[in-house]
Amino acid sequence: MVDLSKFHNPYDFANPVSDEELFVGRKRELEEIRYYLDHAKTAPRPINIALLGPRASGKTSLLNMTDLEAKKRGFCTVRIDLDEDDAKTQLGFFYKLFDGIFSAACEFGAFGGIEGKTYDTYLDIVNTYNVPEDKTFCPFQFPLQYAKAMGSGNVDAQLSDHTYKKDLEKISSEVKKPIILLFDESDVLINSRVHLEKLRNIFMNTRGYMIVLAGTPGLFPVMNSVFSPIIRQFKKINVGEFEDIGETGECIRKPLEKIGIVPDEIFDFEDYIAVKEVHDFSGGRPYEIQLICHFLFQRVQRKQDKKMKLNLGVLEDVRRELEASQDITARPMLIKIQRATKTQLSALVLLCACDGYATFDQIWAFEYIFRGEERWTKESLNKELQYFIEEGILENREGIIKFAGDDFDKIYVKYLARERGVDVNIIGSHLELYWFVRMADFFGKILKSVNSIGEFYMPNTDHAPIDFGTKKSFENYGEGSFDLYKLMLKYRNEETIPVLQMEITFPWLKLSYWHYTENPKYSELIDNLGFGMEPLKKRANEVGGNVFIAKRELAVVPVEEITKKVEQTDNERLRNSLAGWHLERTKEEYIKRANIEEALFHANLAYRYCPNVPAYSNNLGYISMVTGDLNRAKELFKKAISGYEESYEAALPNYDLGILEAKCGNFKIALERINLCIRQLECANKKDMKCVCLIVPKLINGELGYEEVKEPNLLETAKKAKSILQSLLDRNLSNNRE
Numbered sequence: 001m002v003d004l005s006k007f008h009n010p011y012d013f014a015n016p017v018s019d020e021e022l023f024v025g026r027k028r029e030l031e032e033i034r035y036y037l038d039h040a041k042t043a044p045r046p047i048n049i050a051l052l053g054p055r056a057s058g059k060t061s062l063l064n065m066t067d068l069e070a071k072k073r074g075f076c077t078v079r080i081d082l083d084e085d086d087a088k089t090q091l092g093f094f095y096k097l098f099d100g101i102f103s104a105a106c107e108f109g110a111f112g113g114i115e116g117k118t119y120d121t122y123l124d125i126v127n128t129y130n131v132p133e134d135k136t137f138c139p140f141q142f143p144l145q146y147a148k149a150m151g152s153g154n155v156d157a158q159l160s161d162h163t164y165k166k167d168l169e170k171i172s173s174e175v176k177k178p179i180i181l182l183f184d185e186s187d188v189l190i191n192s193r194v195h196l197e198k199l200r201n202i203f204m205n206t207r208g209y210m211i212v213l214a215g216t217p218g219l220f221p222v223m224n225s226v227f228s229p230i231i232r233q234f235k236k237i238n239v240g241e242f243e244d245i246g247e248t249g250e251c252i253r254k255p256l257e258k259i260g261i262v263p264d265e266i267f268d269f270e271d272y273i274a275v276k277e278v279h280d281f282s283g284g285r286p287y288e289i290q291l292i293c294h295f296l297f298q299r300v301q302r303k304q305d306k307k308m309k310l311n312l313g314v315l316e317d318v319r320r321e322l323e324a325s326q327d328i329t330a331r332p333m334l335i336k337i338q339r340a341t342k343t344q345l346s347a348l349v350l351l352c353a354c355d356g357y358a359t360f361d362q363i364w365a366f367e368y369i370f371r372g373e374e375r376w377t378k379e380s381l382n383k384e385l386q387y388f389i390e391e392g393i394l395e396n397r398e399g400i401i402k403f404a405g406d407d408f409d410k411i412y413v414k415y416l417a418r419e420r421g422v423d424v425n426i427i428g429s430h431l432e433l434y435w436f437v438r439m440a441d442f443f444g445k446i447l448k449s450v451n452s453i454g455e456f457y458m459p460n461t462d463h464a465p466i467d468f469g470t471k472k473s474f475e476n477y478g479e480g481s482f483d484l485y486k487l488m489l490k491y492r493n494e495e496t497i498p499v500l501q502m503e504i505t506f507p508w509l510k511l512s513y514w515h516y517t518e519n520p521k522y523s524e525l526i527d528n529l530g531f532g533m534e535p536l537k538k539r540a541n542e543v544g545g546n547v548f549i550a551k552r553e554l555a556v557v558p559v560e561e562i563t564k565k566v567e568q569t570d571n572e573r574l575r576n577s578l579a580g581w582h583l584e585r586t587k588e589e590y591i592k593r594a595n596i597e598e599a600l601f602h603a604n605l606a607y608r609y610c611p612n613v614p615a616y617s618n619n620l621g622y623i624s625m626v627t628g629d630l631n632r633a634k635e636l637f638k639k640a641i642s643g644y645e646e647s648y649e650a651a652l653p654n655y656d657l658g659i660l661e662a663k664c665g666n667f668k669i670a671l672e673r674i675n676l677c678i679r680q681l682e683c684a685n686k687k688d689m690k691c692v693c694l695i696v697p698k699l700i701n702g703e704l705g706y707e708e709v710k711e712p713n714l715l716e717t718a719k720k721a722k723s724i725l726q727s728l729l730d731r732n733l734s735n736n737r738e
Contacts, residue, residue, distance in 0.1 A: 630663065
């Protein structure tokens with residue numbers, strides 16, 4: 001067992017993730033962000049982004065990754081971390097923006113750089129409030145207005161939109177690259193409509209700038225009214241909890257790997273339940289995963305536990321940490337909840353299941369449909385509701401039940417209740433999500449191998465099967481079309497796909513689900529899903545609803561027909577998304593499963609959908625080289641090299657092409673490519689040198705051979721390859737002289 005006393009605790013629950021190597025999940029969100037960053041490089045006007053999610057959901061971490069992705073594309077990035085003071089005055093708010101933009105531009109090399117005379121003059125003006133007589137090195141108007149207003153004590157002076165825009169245009173013209181403003185804690189602006197209006201007026205028609213706002217969902221209702229018509233230029237990206245248990249597993253694993261600990265030595269990753277416990281109890285929220293793991297690691301470090309495993313001691317540690325961070329005695333609600341019985345806490349679980357989204361009758365309907373009266377009657381549950389309302393723990397807002405506490409109260413209550421053996425998780429699920437959660441519990445373990453498409457195609461009145469071949473499925477890209485596309489490919493060797501169609505209808509809810517298993521070997525699970533549904537349907541009728549269920553067989557559309565539709569669609573976003581998915585599948589099939597045929601299938605499709613993306617060309621070239629199609633591999637490597645904008649990005653395909661030339665016996669050309677790869681990596685970061693796998697040359701009894709190495713460092717590998725190829729060239733020259 002490794003001595004953990006030599007290591008620091010790698011789980012930092014107090015700070016957002018800024019290290020790309022520690023960032024976990026959010027693949028689809030990052031895919032969207034990358035798409036709109038690429039769009040901003042060429043479009044006359046960018047589409048701005050709003051990252052929306054509850055507190056501690058990982059918005060700032062995703063904002064940090066957006067910053068890194070923008071820098072990779074050559075953007076000038078400006079970080080604006082807002083606080084309450086920033087919303088007090090117009091000049092204060094827009095000074096913070098201008099200072100961030102101008103400082104970032106100078107750090108980018110504009111206006112003589114951060115050490116230049118222009119920046120020095122600017123600092124003198126804004127720090128002393130003195131306007132110089134010689135304005136040669138002050139090409140802007142806003143700093144002068146700001147200095148004059150602040151110097152005279154006129155802090156409420158109105159901003160001049162016109163001059164501010166002119167200043168921004170000068171900066172953009174000098175930088176000659178897109179400038180992206182990354183706003184954190186944007187909820188500060190909820191009560192400052194005038195600032196939002198000014199922001200709209202200034203940036204709506206100022207080219208060269210892109211905005212990314214990170215805030216809670218409460219920000220967007222304000223934006224909906226304030227930002228019209230700029231609202232059309234914002235892409236909303238929801239940042240919620242991790243839905244995939246695998247993401248929680250990576251959140252546990254990566255910090256250990258980062259500090260050099262073999263993760264499986266102190267956490268049982270082979271035990272599905274061990275990871276699931278952390279995932280379920282944290283609700284998949286990154287902050288809470290880090291908080292829990294911090295104390296799991298601490299207990300192993302202090303030799304209180306042998307392995308990182310969730311137990312009562314950990315829960316007590318977390319609760320004590322929460323109590324230390326807040327004065328619990330100043331929160332009377334928590335004192336009352338501490339006195340609640342286990343039965344009352346169980347009622348609180350149920351009543352808060354749709355916190356802020358459901359009435360009592362709706363919550364009771366779900367409880368009765370799935371459990372009957374085995375736990376509660378309607379009268380006994382309503383009695384507990386009235387008690388919690390009287391105690392100020394719950395509120396009844398026009399019939400909607402709402403937990404009266406804040407985010408801290410919710411987290412604290414969850415840990416307190418768990419210590420008493422009750423799972424309380426106040427997350428505010430919409431009725432649609434809550435239905436599926438209850439249904440998953442109803443079906444039990446079966447659903448672990450079953451996925452669902454919710455509201456994919458609203459069925460016809462006669463419950464006709466899905467028509468996947470329509471053009472509409474590709475024009476309107478959504479979750480359903482993406483999921484069904486992937487399903488068709490996985491069943492490409494079958495004639496039909498068994499699905500279970502469900503329709504749920506209430507006066508206040510209408511859902512359509514298509515349940516399926518991604519693995520054809522487990523298709524009999526679909527039959528199992530239908531078992532036991534009659535009692536559920538009967539109870540749904542008793543509370544005014546209806547559940548329709550039927551097994552369907554979807555005809556499998558031939559792969560070539562599907563892929564042609566994707567290639568022909570005008571929906572570039574869909575093609576990019578599918579290509580990205582195929583890229584991930586290529587890596588998974590090749591690295592994890594060693595299934596070269598399947599990896600080649602996915603690599604080909606990624607390339608077909610986005611033939612001008614260098615990474616797809618290089619990946620397909622690599623697999624073509626491995627499978628012996630050297631001519632095609634050479635063509636693809638050259639295409640990848642010519643497609644990259646930054647020289648260091650072309651280092652990998654240059655290395656691969658060098659290895660291919662060596663395989664063809666062209667050692668001199670191979671060495672030239674390897675040398676070029678090494679030179680291109682001189683300006684690269686360490687993370688840019690990490691590869692999934694490489695073909696590496698080696699000498700075996702003096703003869704050249706090759707092996708594949710997983711996760712090598714490209715620079716180190718290139719230097720070793722250079723040494724081997726150089727020795728072979730030298731030996732050949734010596735033999736020729738003799």
